[in-house]
Amino acid sequence: MIYFDNVSKLYNDGRSAALQEVTFQVDPKEFVSIVGHSGAGKTTLLKMIIAEDKPSHGQVFFESLDIHQIPRGKLPRYRRKIGTVFQDFKLLSNKTAYENIAFAMEANGRSDGEILENVPQALALVGLDDKAWNFPNELSGGEKQRVAIARAIVNQPDIIVADEPTGNLDPIATYEVVQILRKINDLGTTVIMTTHNKGVIDELGRRVITMEEGRIIRDDANGKYIL
Amino acid sequence: MLTGIKRVAKAGFIGFWRNAYVSLASVFVITVALFVIGSTMFIDQLLTVSLKNLQAKVDINVYFVPNAPQTEIDAIKNAVAALPDVSSVTYTSREEALAIYRDRNKNDEIAMQALAELDDNPLGANLAIQANQTSQYESISRFLEEKRDLASPQNPVIDDVNYNENREAIDTLTKIIATVEQTSFVVLLVLILAAIMITFNTIRLAIYTAKEEISIMRLVGASNMFIRGPFMLQGAMYGIIAGIISLLIFYPAMIWLGPHTEAFFEFNIFSYFVSNFAYIFGVLLGSGIVLGLISSILAVARYLRT
Numbered sequence: 412m413i414y415f416d417n418v419s420k421l422y423n424d425g426r427s428a429a430l431q432e433v434t435f436q437v438d439p440k441e442f443v444s445i446v447g448h449s450g451a452g453k454t455t456l457l458k459m460i461i462a463e464d465k466p467s468h469g470q471v472f473f474e475s476l477d478i479h480q481i482p483r484g485k486l487p488r489y490r491r492k493i494g495t496v497f498q499d500f501k502l503l504s505n506k507t508a509y510e511n512i513a514f515a516m517e518a519n520g521r522s523d524g525e526i527l528e529n530v531p532q533a534l535a536l537v538g539l540d541d542k543a544w545n546f547p548n549e550l551s552g553g554e555k556q557r558v559a560i561a562r563a564i565v566n567q568p569d570i571i572v573a574d575e576p577t578g579n580l581d582p583i584a585t586y587e588v589v590q591i592l593r594k595i596n597d598l599g600t601t602v603i604m605t606t607h608n609k610g611v612i613d614e615l616g617r618r619v620i621t622m623e624e625g626r627i628i629r630d631d632a633n634g635k636y637i638l
Numbered sequence: 639m640l641t642g643i644k645r646v647a648k649a650g651f652i653g654f655w656r657n658a659y660v661s662l663a664s665v666f667v668i669t670v671a672l673f674v675i676g677s678t679m680f681i682d683q684l685l686t687v688s689l690k691n692l693q694a695k696v697d698i699n700v701y702f703v704p705n706a707p708q709t710e711i712d713a714i715k716n717a718v719a720a721l722p723d724v725s726s727v728t729y730t731s732r733e734e735a736l737a738i739y740r741d742r743n744k745n746d747e748i749a750m751q752a753l754a755e756l757d758d759n760p761l762g763a764n765l766a767i768q769a770n771q772t773s774q775y776e777s778i779s780r781f782l783e784e785k786r787d788l789a790s791p792q793n794p795v796i797d798d799v800n801y802n803e804n805r806e807a808i809d810t811l812t813k814i815i816a817t818v819e820q821t822s823f824v825v826l827l828v829l830i831l832a833a834i835m836i837t838f839n840t841i842r843l844a845i846y847t848a849k850e851e852i853s854i855m856r857l858v859g860a861s862n863m864f865i866r867g868p869f870m871l872q873g874a875m876y877g878i879i880a881g882i883i884s885l886l887i888f889y890p891a892m893i894w895l896g897p898h899t900e901a902f903f904e905f906n907i908f909s910y911f912v913s914n915f916a917y918i919f920g921v922l923l924g925s926g927i928v929l930g931l932i933s934s935i936l937a938v939a940r941y942l943r944t
Contacts, residue, residue: 491859518860
């Protein structure tokens with residue numbers, strides 16, 4: 412479903428590299444964790460998938476589509492196939508939880524009827540039915556991240572890309588978020604997640620890609636957190 | 639499509655309302671810009687009208703000798719009227735001249751007594767000639783001087799030709815006003831440019847606060863138009879509100895200024911304001927909308943690239 416073909420990313424100085432000759436594939440319905448120290452290239456990798464960053468060499472494919480050949484005008488349409496979750500939540504602070512989720516559907520051109528039906532469902536899935544009309548600054552970190560996940564899944568994307576989703580959360584909230592991601596994966600959505608959290612990896616027991624200095628140094632089907 | 643427009647409109651209104659302080663600042667700045675633009679229009683109008691008024695006051699008077707034959711007077715009058723530079727010729731007969739003199743000096747007893755001593759009307763007929771342009775008086779006056787010199791010295795027809803007594807003063811004043819008009823044009827142009835720049839910058843800063851928001855919108859797959867739309871609507875709303883506010887400021891200001899300008903420039907700015915209200919309304923509101931809209935589009939464009 413996602414295929415990195417010998418991808419390198421050089422910085423503007425032309426010498427230091429964020430990614431070096433990265434090749435790997437993610438199959439549908441997989442749950443892949445990417446681990447590594449800060450600066451190992453995890454986030455750059457994810458940015459390539461959502462077309463926020465371009466490789467210097469190599470290609471990234473979404474199914475048979477070369478992501479970086481998509482014309483700028485068609486990028487929004489492509490991004491709608493992907494749900495994104497970030498460490499800093501990236502919620503619209505002037506919109507309520509409900510509106511944040513509804514916005515992703517509006518941007519997708521969904522009808523009012525669908526929005527009315529799907530937003531409460533997404534909120535229920537992340538267990539936030541009662542916080543629908545709260546603004547982000549009225550929510551805890553874990554709640555914010557759950558809103559972000561609800562927003563990411565509401566359009567039924569093919570894939571969820573989560574960059575350090577538990578990075579800012581306490582252990583209980585971390586556990587909840589991981590359980591939700593696992594539930595989403597069980598429902599059939601591919602999940603690619605970066606993390607620092609050993610506990611999360613060991614608890615998941617799914618595929619783990621380990622990165623170091625822009626290279627993939629280990630790729631285990633039933634990985635443990637080894638660094 | 640329709641739902642899209644509806645959503646953009648709704649987002650625009652909500653954005654306007656939830657960012658009330660930013661909206662207020664933007665409206666304020668555009669109001670100032672519109673105020674400068676409006677003032678420019680009014681000042682320009684005042685200067686143009688007062689220049690015209692002054693020019694209308696400049697004329698050449700031809701004084702005929704009291705016993706000049708009417709046929710000769712008519713001949714000269716027609717000859718002058720036929721000149722291409724002449725815009726109008728006003729004939730005042732001997733009787734009318736006397737009546738005007740009496741009226742003007744009715745409180746001056748000595749003048750009245752002197753007039754009573756005379757058997758005959760001492761005043762001659764005269765012509766007041768106006769040219770299309772101030773610069774043309776020179777040639778008209780030369781033409782009249784020639785006429786006078788051509789007549790036989792025994793039977794003169796024209797007694798005197800002169801520009802209006804104030805001619806030099808008016809000439810100077812005309813020059814001053816023309817200079818003021820040019821200078822003020824440059825000054826106001828600079829002011830307008832400054833106002834526009836400040837508006838652009840304020841809105842850019844206002845939208846800078848939305849930078850994060852725009853990047854999030856892109857992440858969830860919003861199209862550029864879907865992101866830009868609400869900001870454009872907000873920009874246009876700033877313009878509309880600022881246009882209305884500036885009119886609300888101008889209206890009482892014009893009521894107050896009307897009599898003053900009437901006295902000084904012989905031009906009532908308030909009646910100009912009222913009779914050209916639709917035009918002024920259109921210019922102010924239009925400039926406001928254009929300012930707000932373009933500022934917003936430019937500001938958002940920065941974050942939509944890449």
